[in-house]
Amino acid sequence: MDVHGPDTAAMTERLEQYVRHETPTGDAARLDALADLLLDRHHALGADVRRVDSETGDHLVMEHPGAGDKADDAPVLFVGHHDTVWPAGHLEDAMPWRIDDGVAHGPGVFDMKSGLVVMETALETVRARGVAHRPVRVVIVADEEVGSPSSTELVASCADGAAVALGFESPHPDGALKVGRRGSSRVRVSVRGRASHAALDPGAGVSAVDELVDQLVRVRALVADAPGEVLCNVGTLVGGGKTNVVPAEAGAEIGLRFLDAETERVVLDGLTGLHPVRSGADVITDVLTRRPTWTSGAGEQRLMDVVRAAAASVRQEVTRRPAAGAADTNTTGALGLPTVDGLGPRGAGAHAAHEQAVLASLPERAELVAALLTDL
Structure with missing residues (x-):
């Protein structure tokens, strides 16, 4: 890890590794195989990790310690999932992994394995730089694509005591963050x-x-x-x-x-x-x-003020607007926890055969999240 910033090549390599582990919702063996990699990765970054057993694929919770004078503050909650809508075999047939002109293609590359890479790279960045930051609690579920029937209660329990929630789903097509969901x-x-x-x-x-x-x-x-x-x-x-x-x-x-x-x-x-x-x-x-309605309120406005300041500190601009689609951040937002989603990289084609992620935006998002962690 380069302390000066996230490494695009390293992020791309990890993204390819995750995409090549196909993880259809409900395929416990395939989901748990990727879960093993994710647990190892977060453990290597210093987290206490645990699996939450589920017959259709285990869910993951990782507790990363804080640092400096923020080590004892309430944690930031990171929310993500590792299941995809694509049946096994798409990787070798209809949707092979490939990179064309700086854009990665493949099943789950946009929704949301690239978001998982951004998440862990941001954590790696703040750890390498030794900056003060709140503890980070990470929850990654295995059934988001079918409404999180076995994990909604887990997400709600992980939100308990958190300061804010950050979702790593894909953003709007123009990169805008998602604040509020149907x-x-x-x-x-x-x-x-x-x-x-x-x-x-x-x-x-x-x-x-x-x-x-x-x-x-x-x-x-x-x-x-x-x-x-x-x-x-x-x-x-x-x-x-x-x-x-x-x-x-x-x-x-x-x-x-x-x-x-x-x-x-x-x-x-x-x-x-x-x-x-x-x-x-x-x-x-x-x-x-x-998934309950998440309507943004004053908490989201204050959180977005911090996000905008963090973005400015790394020479980025961010916008926000509500999303029509639902996700696990519906749960955190409806509970009244200030929540922002869409921190995955730019791309297109969620749930479509042309699913893709813009590789240059992976380090940009990781840098934004790292800056946000230091500002919260």
Whole structure:
């Protein structure tokens, strides 16, 4: 590590190493293999490290000590994930690792393995320079891409006692940081009816499909009457079988996005309170994953003032605006912890085949985060 600044070549080499470890969400063996590397890396940087067991891939918590007169201050929380949306095999087929004109390509290169490299390089930088800084608590989860069903409570517990939270997801396309995120919930509406012969004894049956259709009409009305804007997408429909059998089961998975907490509360209360339209049917609503709405406030404004000053000290400029997508920083921000996300490098194509990261922006981001750590 050059004490004068992050090394682009070293960061690129580490990024390639991480990208070549494919980590589809739910593939515990592959996720844990990369987790081993991440734990070793943070341990080498002086952290106390631990794994949090999960059947679908372990989550990681690393406690880096502070230094100087800030060693006993409340910690800064770093938030990230090591799972990706890409199935194993994409690296050797549709999305090979390559570098074209200073831009790295490959599965997970932008979302968010480059952010993990920025995170650890910033920690390495402040350690090499021997500057005073707060302790840093790092949480890296293995199921972010599916709504963090097994790690949301861990992220919330790691936020307890922290001074601020910094997220290392990708920034906006122009490099702007993300302050504020829509709430995001995934809901399953399950209907149970009663099967019967559709011609010989139709009156004995209760159609779960018909009931589901009526319930989805109710969902649309609930969304339309909500106090604020809601994005609602019915992503999956299941039910029925043979046309001569009244279907006994049906269901739908619904994705919801919210701009404000009150609208989120009203809609989710309405969905979990659905009741059958027809006698003999049962309707059950399960909230599969939920990331609460994060609306920026005074804490984020004060934090951004520090971020801007830190950026100026390393001859950078930063801007911010809310993000439509959800992430684990929804959890920290909704808890009232001042939070800024998007500290990963510039790039494009998150969740797309052209996923890419601009290599020159890796050391820039690491330098920004290192300066921020010394200013907080």
